[in-house]
């Protein structure tokens with residue numbers, strides 16, 4: 153460990169370089185003080201991140217302990233690229249960059265770079281160690297990236313050791329945080345919001361933050377079981393460390409800095425990548441009415457799957473997820489996933505026939521590969537399983553890693569697991585398969601490079617509303633998620649439970665109204681989105697009209713109302729039509745919000761079809777009370793939405809012909 157005070161703010165050395173965001177508001181200054189590189193971030197002249205020293209501790213020496221600045225370069229970039237699916241079509245990637253070249257004045261004399269990109273919506277920086285004589289195998293023991301926040305802030309966090317990130321985000325002052333996961337979202341003042349995370353996590357360990365002193369946070373990389381953080385050969389490129397900066401909570405939701413810091417798409421032909429809405433043989437198992445393994449109550453039978461396919465075809469769903477179709481569930485799989493076979497179906501599930509039937513109906517089967525965390529075992533079947541699925545027309549697979557450890561040893565956020573997840577995404581891409589990854593490492597925007605990585609869990613989702621012993625997800629949960637986990641990318645939360653007619657644990661059910669459940673389809677972005685309920689519960693449900701027409705890919709997104717943990721309204725324009733969809737939600741409190749429709753085309757008239765809480769709706773006593781009505785609107789309309797306790801509103805706005 154280095155012996156110095158990281159909070160020492162009177163840095164003596166002069167700045168080595170400065171980079172300013174295109175709009176001039178965010179300024180990064182980088183300097184070297186007694187051989188130690190540091191950076192500092194100002195927003196509108198106000199110091200937001202004070203002098204923060206950075207260093208990399210390798211087994212054979214530290215970079216950043218006695219560094220000599222060799223030179224620096226500045227450059228600018230402004231390009232707009234298109235997403236094959238997403239919250240908008242066009243993304244502008246506009247930043248000014250500063251790259252600094254260092255040599256460490258120790259016996260190894262290694263050179264390294266620190267590269268900064270300063271955007272209007274934040275700052276990203278990373279470490280690069282180029283191939284050079286004397287650099288063979290690198291063993292990173294600790295990355296000391298500091299975020300020395302200049303002032304106290306409210307932070308929404310989950311603890312570092314939250315299993316699969318399935319936690320309830322809690323608000324607290326930064327200065328009392330323990331080690332936490334990223335994204336770490338913070339409110340500094342009413343007009344200054346920050347979120348620290350990372351982008352482009354590749355062959356490295358995932359980032360967490362640990363308190364160092366007061367409001368200074370330091371990186372804590374998820375370790376290997378043997379204690380090291382990262383192994384590299386010849387050269388090393390860290391993921392980007394990101395500080396998202398916004399004037400409002402809404403700004404955070406519109407930042408695309410994380411995507412911009414990922415590499416462009418490497419899949420040449422993306423025409424096979426199809427966002428869509430799916431149903432699944434799933435909720436029945438979580439309701440404990442069906443089983444994954446074969447037996448009297450087996451969910452994944454040929455007959456039941458055909459019923460789901462028929463329902464999907466009749467209601468415009470593109471896919472049917474089938475869990476429990478393959479051999480292995482009859483064993484203690486969550487203890488040892490090597491029991492799973494990803495090619496062999498149970499005898500009561502005719503895989504070929506079901507796929508043939510699905511194709512006839514214009515629906516795709518969504519495969520399910522629960523691994524029980526046995527990643528190495530899964531890798532032995534990956535190529536042949538994905539080739540089989542491709543031949544059968546299965547174009548999406550939901551993967552799962554239910555086990556505290558991968559292969560009985562390594563954490564989901566470790567470099568070991570990061571390598572495995574990447575292998576799955578790449579193998580899937582070669583076989584034209586989209587991935588919905590459960591129990592993942594926290595996402596970092598890789599879907600820009602691999603747009604077949606559609607969605608991931610890493611969130612306390614709907615399933616907790618089936619069986620969680622402490623009750624369903626708190627009412628505020630979904631009003632916090634978009635600002636926290638949601639900033640890391642699409643979430644497979646699986647909204648769409650319309651009937652609470654089950655009781656695995658008394659009192660455990662979705663803690664909101666039907667209108668809010670509909671609104672979540674817009675609010676919680678996922679390009680593959682499951683309607684979670686059993687199909688019986690969808691028959692004759694008026695809310696189905698909203699769920700089945702709501703798109704999963706958008707050309708534009710705006711955020712008219714946002715207060716973390718209290719309320720949120722998001723409006724999105726369909727990729728394939730002129731229609732807009734609004735999802736508005738509240739926590740436990742009544743919320744009467746106004747949504748200005750100034751995003752509509754000027755001069756055009758539209759019909760708004762509004763699915764909102766009924767007069768007596770209340771998530772505690774009357775969750776199903778929903779009112780559906782229509783009104784004419786245009787770009788001058790300010791739409792009043794009255795949300796009940798735990799309530800919401802879902803709106804379809806269609807252009808009049």
Ligand code: NOJ
Nearest residue numbers: 475522552554590609615
């Ligand atoms: C946990 C996943 O989140 C859930 O969706 C799945 O049904 C089970 N694991 C079984 O794989």
